[in-house]
Amino acid sequence: MNPIGVTERTELQRLPERGSRDPEIIHAVLDAAFLAHVGFVSDRQPFVIPTLYGRDGDTLYLHGSAASRTLGVVERGIATCITVTIVDGLVLARSAFHHSINYRSVVAFGTAHAISEPARKTRALRVISEHLLAGRWNDVRGPTRQELAATSVLEFSIEEASVKIRRGPPKDDEEDYARSTWAGVVPLSVAARPPVPDPRLAAGTELPAYLSTVRDTWINASMNP
Amino acid sequence: MNPIGVTERTELQRLPERGSRDPEIIHAVLDAAFLAHVGFVSDRQPFVIPTLYGRDGDTLYLHGSAASRTLGVVERGIATCITVTIVDGLVLARSAFHHSINYRSVVAFGTAHAISEPARKTRALRVISEHLLAGRWNDVRGPTRQELAATSVLEFSIEEASVKIRRGPPKDDEEDYARSTWAGVVPLSVAARPPVPDPRLAAGTELPAYLSTVRDTWINASMNP
Numbered sequence: 001m002n003p004i005g006v007t008e009r010t011e012l013q014r015l016p017e018r019g020s021r022d023p024e025i026i027h028a029v030l031d032a033a034f035l036a037h038v039g040f041v042s043d044r045q046p047f048v049i050p051t052l053y054g055r056d057g058d059t060l061y062l063h064g065s066a067a068s069r070t071l072g073v074v075e076r077g078i079a080t081c082i083t084v085t086i087v088d089g090l091v092l093a094r095s096a097f098h099h100s101i102n103y104r105s106v107v108a109f110g111t112a113h114a115i116s117e118p119a120r121k122t123r124a125l126r127v128i129s130e131h132l133l134a135g136r137w138n139d140v141r142g143p144t145r146q147e148l149a150a151t152s153v154l155e156f157s158i159e160e161a162s163v164k165i166r167r168g169p170p171k172d173d174e175e176d177y178a179r180s181t182w183a184g185v186v187p188l189s190v191a192a193r194p195p196v197p198d199p200r201l202a203a204g205t206e207l208p209a210y211l212s213t214v215r216d217t218w219i220n221a222s223m224n225p
Numbered sequence: 226m227n228p229i230g231v232t233e234r235t236e237l238q239r240l241p242e243r244g245s246r247d248p249e250i251i252h253a254v255l256d257a258a259f260l261a262h263v264g265f266v267s268d269r270q271p272f273v274i275p276t277l278y279g280r281d282g283d284t285l286y287l288h289g290s291a292a293s294r295t296l297g298v299v300e301r302g303i304a305t306c307i308t309v310t311i312v313d314g315l316v317l318a319r320s321a322f323h324h325s326i327n328y329r330s331v332v333a334f335g336t337a338h339a340i341s342e343p344a345r346k347t348r349a350l351r352v353i354s355e356h357l358l359a360g361r362w363n364d365v366r367g368p369t370r371q372e373l374a375a376t377s378v379l380e381f382s383i384e385e386a387s388v389k390i391r392r393g394p395p396k397d398d399e400e401d402y403a404r405s406t407w408a409g410v411v412p413l414s415v416a417a418r419p420p421v422p423d424p425r426l427a428a429g430t431e432l433p434a435y436l437s438t439v440r441d442t443w444i445n446a447s448m449n450p
Binding site: 035037038039040041044045046047048049050052079080081082083085087090092093094095096097099101103105107109125129132133136137139140141142143144147150151169170176177178179180181182183184185186187188189190191192193194195196197198199200201202204205206207208211 | 304315358376401408409419423429431432
């Protein structure tokens with residue numbers, strides 16, 4: 001992210017020790033997740049839509065059906081906010097007030113534009129696919145011309161972004177530490193269970209190497225509390 | 226949710242077989258998750274902020290620091306969109322085009338209002354706390370008058386909501402089923418690992434019963450593919 005602008009949109013207002021605009025940290029959080037929530041405004045109404053994404057430098061790629069309302073509105077180059085959140089744990093304090101969660105969250109602002117050129121579209125789809133599951137793209141049938149035409153692909157250039165991270169144990173008021181209430185962290189992560197073959201899998205098809213390593217804490221184990 | 230309005234905001238435009246406005250399904254998805262992404266508009270700029278929530282009927286409760294920008298803007302009664310997404314699996318098809326994810330997602334529209342009366346505020350905080358971890362509230366020191374004053378609590382009445390669900394194996398083009406590409410689903414869920422005690426835990430404090438049952442697939446095991 002070079003250089004990231006800073007306006008009041010990302011000025012860190014609360015608990016600034018949890019916040020940063022460090023591009024390396026922002027990239028690391030974006031790379032550790034795969035689901036974004038995209039916010040945009042249509043007729044004054046805010047919409048928040050979940051979507052997969054891929055990252056290449058300071059560009060995020062999104063895709064969906066060409067008929068989707070989300071992409072139809074967003075690709076007109078309107079102001080967009082993309083937020084990515086990873087929950088790392090429940091923070092259980094001795095007081096209700098100091099309960100929290102450990103998390104990593106990026107809020108990015110920018111505008112999205114449709115990619116129309118087929119080769120660039122295919123390249124962007126590959127970025128999204130490899131972001132989700134590295135190694136998969138070369139294993140599958142690539143998109144046909146018709147499939148490409150039916151797919152909207154958006155390029156979102158991050159103009160400005162911030163990241164917030166909370167980690168570690170609860171922070172209680174000094175006088176509460178003597179309480180006998182259990183306090184600590186319940187670590188959470190996204191876990192993958194063993195892959196379930198399609199009932200119509202062709203006989204003799206083996207699990208590829210990039211899936212054989214799938215195991216618990218596969219998705220967001222890095223940077224955990 | 227009775228009755229849920231239906232305007233073009235929640236009219237299901239794509240793949241309507243995945244969508245529903247059934248209040249029972251909407252409630253079930255809202256109850257299976259604990260993190261929402263809240264969208265609102267400030268000076269024409271969309272913002273999407275992650276936050277915890279609790280549900281009581283068709284009301285969602287949110288909370289945060291009274292100094293937080295999010296809540297300060299949202300509590301003015303402006304149009305708000307709250308989206309909750311649970312990812313249940315990666316859907317790996319034989320063609321790039323038919324890749325997808327299994328998920329459950331609720332998009333809810335409404336307006337939020339600040340709760341000022343201390344007893345109602347405390348009750349709403351209890352709803353959020355019990356939503357996150359049932360049994361916790363009675364175990365902790367409740368909020369003081371000063372802590373309540375420092376906490377913004379918002380009440381969001383769902384005016385309109387829809388839920389989308391995708392589950393099951395990939396759907397490939399008929400001619401692709403003969404391919405030897407591995408296809409199927411990688412099930413994903415949020416998993417809790419064993420609770421980590423606070424380094425300053427009072428001697429002899431035992432793990433409460435509501436935490437001893439924490440285990441893998443604790444959070445969103447229900448309704449999995």
